[in-house]
Amino acid sequence: MKRVVFAVPGSLDTPTGGYAYDRRIMAELRQLGWDVECLDIGDGFPLPDEATRSAARSLLLEVPDGLPIVVDGLALGVLPDVAAEVASRHPLLGLVHHPLALEWGLSAERTDALHRSEQAALALVREVVVTSPTTAKLVASDYGVSADHITVARPGSDPAPRSRGSRSEVPHLLSVGTVVPRKGFDVLVAALATLAALPWQLTIAGDLTRDPNEAAKLDASISQHKLAGRVATPGAVSSERLAVLYDSADLFVLASRYEGYGMAYAEALSHGLPVIGTTAGAIPDTVPQEAGLLVAPGDVAELAEALRRVIADAELRRRLSEGALASARTLPTWQQSGAIFAAALEKLA
CATH class of the missing domain: 3.40.50.2000 (Glycogen Phosphorylase B;)
Known part of the structure; x- marks a missing residue:
């Protein structure tokens, strides 16, 4: 059975789209026959304190040598030094929901630091998965990742009933x-x-x-x-x-x-x-x-x-x-997205 470790910062139940994506992709990979381990590398990202950084490093280095590791970009982008150590022992895949430097409200200094940090981290992974064509272009143009090593795996969509609306004169x-x-x-x-x-x-x-x-x-x-x-x-x-x-x-x-x-x-x-x-x-x-x-x-x-x-x-x-x-009706299903992600993992070999 093919094995992969997903390194996720904090609880997988965190109510955001990024964590929902991680949950669903892991579930689809399991359906495709992958043995998927979810590794919680700590809270506080993308602003981890030194104790969290150290704990994340230890957890990642404890993964048996040779196993592929997917590192969620919320953590990867601020751990280039850790990624350098781990990449010497594991094939890494970086999952970028959106670049950290594009979070709103950051100072110019903080934006620049995050951009440099994430660029350094992405240079250490073998493959990158992004969730949209726009992000793929950005990661290639602004972060120096070769387009040959970028896979677009958009989030899937579940069938949903058509909204009936408020049935009121007040929208x-x-x-x-x-x-x-x-x-x-x-x-x-x-x-x-x-x-x-x-x-x-x-x-x-x-x-x-x-x-x-x-x-x-x-x-x-x-x-x-x-x-x-x-x-x-x-x-x-x-x-x-x-x-x-x-x-x-x-x-x-x-x-x-x-x-x-x-x-x-x-x-x-x-x-x-x-x-x-x-x-x-x-x-x-x-x-x-x-x-x-x-x-x-x-x-x-x-x-x-x-x-x-x-x-x-x-x-x-x-x-x-x-x-x-x-x-x-044109949106991908989660099954389709999972298959695309699995193909990116196969490239790690």
Whole structure:
């Protein structure tokens, strides 16, 4: 049986798209006959303290020599020194959801340091898997990885029932994502604050504990704009609760400043929801123009205008919904994504 170790920073149950991707790819590899071990190399990435770095190094060096290791990019990018040691004993595959230097809100110094660190780490792996064509181009052009050693394995999509909507005269907007600066919830609230005269309700479903400072800013913004009765922030929700939220939504909106893929956008398409997003990163790879309206990231006025159009026009929502369902049929399944990932692992040999 073919064996592989997945080195993941922290709990595999962490409620983000990146960890969901890791979980599903591991499950698909097992279905394909791989013996997959998940190795938790510690919390705190991509800002590990020295104790976490040391523990991660020890755990990786304890893996029996010769076994291939997949290292999630959230950790790999800040462990080039550890990667150098491990690469002498193991074939490594780097999994890049999106480059660490593209996280929003970093200082110029921190951005540069992360770019140099991740570039050094990626130079030590034999193969790289990315989750979108956009990220593949970026890893090749900005990080010096040969295109011959980059595999695009997009996240898969599960079949989903078409959303029935709120069945109300007040359109229900849904936004899904961890509350961190990159997701642009501050931009979304500011845009909706200019549309107070229109009927709408918004639910933001996403982890509020990852960045407590950003969560506090979101609460303050909702209060400042007097939107407390119209914006719900339940935090991270169960898959069952999320399915209910998708079913009762009329429109999906996420104002991300960057996405290496954007699994929430794909999930919204699968439910047949009209999408409002941005042109940042790989989002245009996922959301075609017939399924949604994409605006410049960080542009409050442009986002407000897109929201106004879709909230006020039921016929436009219907057309975009049909486009969403059509585009969802072109998305890969998890089985297809797992097979592509497995082929990348085979190249390690």
